Amino acid sequence: MAVTNTLTDTPHRIRRFLADHDPPTPCLVIDVDTVLDRYRALTGAFPGARVLYAVKANPEPAVVDALVAAGTGFDVASPGEIDLCLDRGAAPAALSYGNPIKKPSAIALAAARGVREFVCDAESDVANVAEHAPGAAVSVRLLTDSPDSVTPFGQKFGCPPERAADLLVRAADLGLDPLGLAFHVGSQQLDASAWEVAIAAAGRVAAAAAERGVPVRRLNVGGGFAVPYTGPAPDLAEYAARIDAALRAHFTDPPELALEPGRAVVAEAGLIRAEVVLVTQRSPADPRRWVYLDIGRYNGLAETENEAITYPVEPVDVDGDGDGPVVLAGPTCDGDDVLYQRTPYRLPLALRAGHRLDLRNTGAYTASYSSVAFNGIEPLRTYCLLGGRLISAGAGTPADR
Numbered sequence: 443m444a445v446t447n448t449l450t451d452t453p454h455r456i457r458r459f460l461a462d463h464d465p466p467t468p469c470l471v472i473d474v475d476t477v478l479d480r481y482r483a484l485t486g487a488f489p490g491a492r493v494l495y496a497v498k499a500n501p502e503p504a505v506v507d508a509l510v511a512a513g514t515g516f517d518v519a520s521p522g523e524i525d526l527c528l529d530r531g532a533a534p535a536a537l538s539y540g541n542p543i544k545k546p547s548a549i550a551l552a553a554a555r556g557v558r559e560f561v562c563d564a565e566s567d568v569a570n571v572a573e574h575a576p577g578a579a580v581s582v583r584l585l586t587d588s589p590d591s592v593t594p595f596g597q598k599f600g601c602p603p604e605r606a607a608d609l610l611v612r613a614a615d616l617g618l619d620p621l622g623l624a625f626h627v628g629s630q631q632l633d634a635s636a637w638e639v640a641i642a643a644a645g646r647v648a649a650a651a652a653e654r655g656v657p658v659r660r661l662n663v664g665g666g667f668a669v670p671y672t673g674p675a676p677d678l679a680e681y682a683a684r685i686d687a688a689l690r691a692h693f694t695d696p697p698e699l700a701l702e703p704g705r706a707v708v709a710e711a712g713l714i715r716a717e718v719v720l721v722t723q724r725s726p727a728d729p730r731r732w733v734y735l736d737i738g739r740y741n742g743l744a745e746t747e748n749e750a751i752t753y754p755v756e757p758v759d760v761d762g763d764g765d766g767p768v769v770l771a772g773p774t775c776d777g778d779d780v781l782y783q784r785t786p787y788r789l790p791l792a793l794r795a796g797h798r799l800d801l802r803n804t805g806a807y808t809a810s811y812s813s814v815a816f817n818g819i820e821p822l823r824t825y826c827l828l829g830g831r832l833i834s835a836g837a838g839t840p841a842d843r
């Protein structure tokens with residue numbers, strides 16, 4: 443079957459599947475052709491860069507399979523993600539253990555499986571890698587003072603730049619390969635200047651490290667590439683041009699580039715279909731209707747916390763004119779399970795229980811965040827399409843797989 447890979451076709455293909463199969467809601471449908479299309483768009487925008495897909499964004503086996511076949515590398519964060527990628531046929535050399543927070547036992551397991559690249563941001567972690575993965579390649583993750591992204595990391599990760607050269611030298615002293623530097627400017631980073639700030643800092647660290655006999659050979663500029671939700675996002679070409687210019691400005695000898703995109707690979711490939719459970723007005727003083735869905739914060743929409751990520755919400759089967767303001771909420775008995783009450787959403791006045799809604803661009807950080815049984819609700823089911831055909835009807839829980 444011929445498949446066209448423009449993003450505008452993605453929802454059509456998914457909705458055709460939903461119309462034909464009518465699976466129970468809520469469910470996530472992933473169009474794997476779109477995943478591959480986005481991966482190719484990334485490699486096209488960043489020719490020569492090593493692309494490591496951040497598995498946590500969507501660890502669905504059919505997604506990993508497609509990316510293994512496409513030759514992608516993987517940013518893994520735990521033994522579970524390592525084994526997932528290896529089970530799906532990835533080579534150990536394609537894996538980078540990018541999480542600076544790891545137990546010695548996890549490092550040992552990674553090393554036993556053949557993983558040779560690690561990212562560290564603290565001396566004790568470098569020492570643990572030296573002990574449990576002797577001779578492995580280490581990149582030092584920098585804390586950056588880039589502008590905040592939509593979902594910022596705060597101070598959680600990264601070595602202060604003024605200590606990073608010490609850490610690279612320390613890695614070399616411990617018999618590790620001091621490969622380079624890494625950073626992540628925060629997920630859904632709409633401001634491309636964030637990379638410029640971080641690359642400038644990395645350039646200063648690289649100069650200091652080179653003076654001490656440790657040349658930086660790789661710069662991992664992380665993920666963070668944004669996708670459109672209710673608002674637009676910069677396109678990949680803009681990020682690429684700004685990153686390329688910053689590399690030229692701040693490195694005399696530009697290192698090999700690595701990227702760790704998660705959201706930008708899978709978000710636009712996914713659509714969640716949900717059902718309206720209840721519509722009611724809560725306060726005579728507030729004209730907004732509360733619309734409760736069969737999906738919420740705990741079964742796939744974790745990124746609505748603080749209303750950070752605002753998914754496009756589109757009615758599927760409502761007739762009638764006119765719309766009005768709504769609050770959107772999830773189905774559980776938890777007071778925090780409210781999706782959007784500050785972000786202005788509008789839905790048809792004719793919306794009733796039983797109508798369906800589509801949440802667009804929901805392929806990233808949805809199913810992987812779904813709880814196993816909160817309020818007895820099963821994890822978000824994922825269906826994967828390739829060439830418009832169903833290739834996996836993902837059971838909700840890892841144990842079902």
Ligand SMILES: *Cc1c(COP(=O)(O)O)cnc(C)c1O
Pocket residue numbers: 496498499517540541626628629630664665666667702703704705706
């Ligand atoms: C989550 C994560 C990524 C992916 O980030 P996106 O914003 O989804 O592109 C990349 N690298 C690391 C270390 C991460 O933790």
